[in-house]
Amino acid sequence: MGRELQKRKNRAKVPKLKKKRKLLRNGDKKINVLGNQLIADNWNKNETLIQNYRRLGLTTRLNAPTGGVERPHGVDAVAADKLTSDSLHITGTTTAPNGNTLFDPEEVQVERDPETGKILRVISGHNQEEDDEIEVAGQKVKRSNPLSDPINDIENGVTSLHKKAGLGTSSTSASEFVRQLEMRALQEEEAVKKRRPRQQSKREEEWVEKLIARHGDNVLAMVRDRKLNPMQQSEGDIRRRVRIYKERRSA
Known part of the structure; x- marks a missing residue:
């Protein structure tokens, strides 16, 4: 019987609802790389994720790749290896692209x-x-x-390599794109700081006032009060509400 119902359901013209997979086939979480508007505006659909990020001066992973890496065209093997090595990758070596020691503890x-x-x-x-x-x-x-910032040595080494390989324009555009991302992050941070904090409603103030009138500063008694605290708000939550109430009253 179940098989016949399944056949009838398959023959029906009613569209089937399919849930969108939030995971990739390998189990990793699917990430929307075009969620940022700046990245979406500068994205090239003909390039891979790694190629786009490298062109924009970003990195797709912190750990260094264990396999082969695509080499740029028109440069020799030594310069290509140094260009494809990302300074943001975490490796076992402690040397910068120019051969200097990356970290000198002091x-x-x-x-x-x-x-x-x-x-x-x-x-x-x-x-x-x-x-x-x-x-x-x-x-x-x-x-x-x-x-004695080691990042300066890294930037100087990468810049000189790009100049030798004739890729100075790409490096400049990448640094400009990173600067735009940093400016966008600063603007969002300033907007968060200017955001008005949450204000207590009139009913919440009346409720906190009743708790203080009955129990004073005894927050544990407020938590155990089943009549005034029927929703069983936690000790930390009530303490925070009382503090905000007192700060607003004293201001």
């Missing part, structure tokens, strides 16, 4: 913001003026990399 002094604790500047030594200047041909000049 102790430095930092200046932090007393309120937020964020690092404002890095002091390479005890005397900041001496660290920022070096002596060249008997004259003191300002050091180009006073913070």
Whole structure:
């Protein structure tokens, strides 16, 4: 009987609803790479994901590829290997594309913001003026990399390789695209900061006021009160609501 019903269902002209798969065939989560408008505007459908990301100055993965990598055309094998090696990849080596050591552990002094604790500047030594200047041909000049940032060595090495291979325009456009992404991220961050925080409604204020009138500052008693707290709000939730209520009243 079941087989006959299945045959009749297959012959029916009623369209079947198929759920969209959120996973790929290998089980990985399907990601919409064109979700960002900037990436969608600069996307080339004739190129692969890795080729598009490499052209835009991005990377598709942090771990270095274990297999072969597509080499650019028109360059020799040595330059191609260095161009395809991404500075953002995590590898076992600690050398930059120009052959210098990537990380040289050392102790430095930092200046932090007393309120937020964020690092404002890095002091390479005890005397900041001496660290920022070096002596060249008997004259003191300002050091180009006073913070000993290894990223500068990576960028310089990659830039020189691109110039030798005749790919300077692509590198410039990639850095410009990354700058646009950073500007978009900063704008979104500023918009989040300017967003108005959630305000307590009038009914919520009345409810918190009743809890305080009956139990004072005893939050545990507020949690156990079945009449005033029928939805069994947690201790942390009630404590947060009471704090917001008091801050608004004191303001």
